[in-house]
Amino acid sequence: MTYSASTSDWAVEADGLVKTFGTNRAVDGIDLRVATGTVYGVLGPNGAGKTTTISMLATLLKPDAGSARIFGHDVQRESQVVRQLIGVTGQYASVDETLSATENLVLFSRLLGLSSSQAKVKAHDLLEEFHLTDAAKRPLKNFSGGMRRRLDLAASLIAQPPLIFLDEPTTGLDPRTRMQMWDTIRRLVSTGSTVLLTTQYLDEADQLADRIAVIDRGRVVAEGTSNELKASVGESSLELRLADNRDLDDVRVAIERVLGVDPTVSPEAGRITAPMNNPDRVTELLVTLREEGIHLAELSVAKPTLDEVFLTLTGRGVDDAETENTAELEGSRA
Amino acid sequence: MTTTTITPSPRPTTTIVPGVQRTLKNRVSIAETLSHTVTMAYRGLLKIKRTPEQLFDVTLQPIIFTLMFTYIFGGAIAGNVQNYLPIIIPGILVQTVITTSVVTGVQLREDMDKGVFDRFRSLPIARIAPLSGALLADTVRYLIATTLTITMGVIMGLRPAGGMGGVVAAALLVIVCSWAISWIFAFFGVIARTASSVQGISMLVLFPLTFLSNAFVPANTMPGWLQWFVNINPVSHLVTAVRDLMNNGTFGADAWISLLGAAVIVAIFAPLTVKAYMRKA
Known part of the structure; x- marks a missing residue:
């Protein structure tokens, strides 16, 4: 089956x-x-x-509607072709826990058509590349989270697929292991791979992704480069806690007037948060507050978090979305 | 640091071949399907090697059942243990190996619940390979159970009149039929929600089938209505066929009926299982 080159500019x-x-x-x-x-x-x-979404793109789930193409190949009609072009690593597509690291890599290599000796060489090379040689023969039960992810990723790279899906590659990893994972992903990209990764962390998307799609309740609510996204929520946000909660309204008005933005008020905590587009104007705001005799208990500047991206893009916090959808989705995947 | 000079170390330096430049096909050939099946069976054997405790059923059951049933029923049914052995060993052989085939379904369910199954599904391999590989690997379990039961019988004094050829033929017949029956349990395994429910359903089917047969007791000692069932029970035919082969070295009508039954089971349950499996896979 041949496809015109024009469709091939898109990996997905x-x-x-x-x-x-x-x-x-x-x-x-x-x-x-x-x-x-x-x-x-x-x-x-x-x-x-x-x-x-990733499961549908990786041919693991059948879409109820819509269509998707990987390098121009339809995921439903040409699923077997698509599987030759992708590697999947995620919380779900994992390795066989009863086998050792080497046995896993040899098994997948054999399934992908390598000969017995080629498979052994491949397994050896990958274990070395992912710093798992020492643990090659150990049972996977004793693997740390980071080692498991590395082995998962190694197993996805056997066929050197031009497109790799990484489903939450660093969720649950400690900061140091997360950095190592990021380095690995960067190295991967430098060899010419296309990577589609999902994450809950804005920071991670920021570090790694050229473009980001923010999704919520099964819809894309924003799409763009990380700078574009951050611009939409403000580089950072200003967080004020008031000495007296009765001043909340006055402060809100002051922020709207001086900073020209719409702040988020949390009356219970006596806290008010505002996007900080222009740090210079914060001084003006503080002066205004002093002139009006409003006292602050605390002042801090927070970098944008996923929560704020969400608040800005959907008008809702992360927590709402989580409680509504998680239970049902987790159950249905089994 | 030791260096390997086998390959010119391609990974970190070489760039990945772009998707559009690859030769791809949307079909898996029969040769590839067979190769994937064998690889999956190899995985099954590795799993057995890693967790030898899962072989308890095929190692201990033949030994304990053979000892127990022979000494309990021997005197009552055949006068003495020596005369009972040619009757009971084929019976226990069939019962043990068929019971072993339940494990296929249970393990298939457990396997399908694991993350690694999703990876299998994301690979460009034959869809059926994880299923066919598991079924193939399980014939090793049947072989172990068969060998142990017959060995146990020989130790206790069984001298099969059918000779070596008859015994091997009997063993093969049992393995083939159990493999066919394992498709039934594989089907339960694919459609059931949990591994323990597979175990439950399978035992419910298996108990009447193996005990309401001529495996342990001659059918003519039973009431008429039960004799009717025992005589049509396919397990009875298989037991009789095994007795014929081991004790007389003859491949008679019962053996043909057993093979026909096995073929019918595979013809019905293989497509059903594969269909249910593909829907999930």
Whole structure:
């Protein structure tokens, strides 16, 4: 089957993907375009539909509606072709726990058509590359989280697929292991791979991804480069805690007037948060507050978090989205 | 540091071949399917090697059942243990090996619940390979159970009149039929929600089938209505066929009926299982 070169600029093209589990529309019309040779981040809270989306793109789940193509090949009609072009690493696509690291890599290499001796060489090379040689024969039960992820990733790279799906590659890893994982992913990209990764951490998408799609409740709510996204939520946010909660309204008015932005008020905590587009004007705000005789208990500047991206883009916090969707999605994957 | 000069170390330096430049095909050939099946069976054997405790059923059951049933029933049914051995060993052989085939379904369910199954599904391999590989690997379990039961019988004094050829033929017949039956349990394994429910359903099917047969007791000692069932029970035919082969070296009507039954089971359950499996896979 041949395809015109024009479709090949995109590693991933998804149009209106829909997946429903029972009454829950886990993925509700997602469009994605991932350019070949780039890292694309899909950012969203638990249950936003990230894993479901990847599962459909990786031919593990059948979309209820919509279509997707990997390097121009339809995921449903040419699923076997697509499987030759992708590597999948995630919380789900894992390795066989009863086998050792070497046995796993040899098994997958053999399944991918390598001869017995080629498979051994491949397993050896990959273990070395991912610093797992010392643990090659140990049972996987004794592997740390970071070692498990590395082995998972190594297993996805046997066929050197031009597109790699990484589903939350660093969730649950300690900061040091997370950095190592990021280095590995960067190295991967330098060899010409296209990477589509999902994450709950804005920081991670920021570090790795050329473009980011923010998804929530199965929909893409924002798409762009990390700078574009951050610009939309403000580089950082200013957080004020007041000595007297009765001043909250006055402060809100002052912020709207001086900073020209719409702050978020948490009356219970006596806290008020505002996007900080222009740090210079904060001084003016503070002067205004002093002139009005309003006392602050605490003042801090917070970098944008996923929570704020969410608040800004959806008008809702991460927690709401999580409690609504997680339970049903987790259950339906079994 | 030791260096390997086998390959010109391709990984970190070489760039990945772009998707558009690859030759790809959307079909898996029969040769590849067979190769994937054998690789998956190899995985099954590695698993057995890693967790030898899962072989308890095929190692201990033949030994304990042979000892127990022979000494309990021997005197009552055949006058003495020596005369009972040619009757009971084929019976226990069939019962043990068929019971072993339940494990296929249980392990398949456990396996399908694991993350590694998702990886198998994301690979460009034959969809059926994880299933066919598991079924193939399980014939090793049947072989172990068969060998142990017959060895146990020989130790206790069984001298099969059918000779070596008859015994080997009997063993093969039991393994083939159990493999066929394992498709039934594989089907339960694929459609069931949990591994323990597979175990439950399978035992419910298996108990009447193996005990309401001529495996332990001659059918003519039973009431008429039960004799009717025992005589049509396929397990009875298989037991009779094994007795014929081991004790007389003859391959008679019962053996043909058993093979026909096995073929029918595979013809019905293999497509059912594969279909249910593909829907999930």
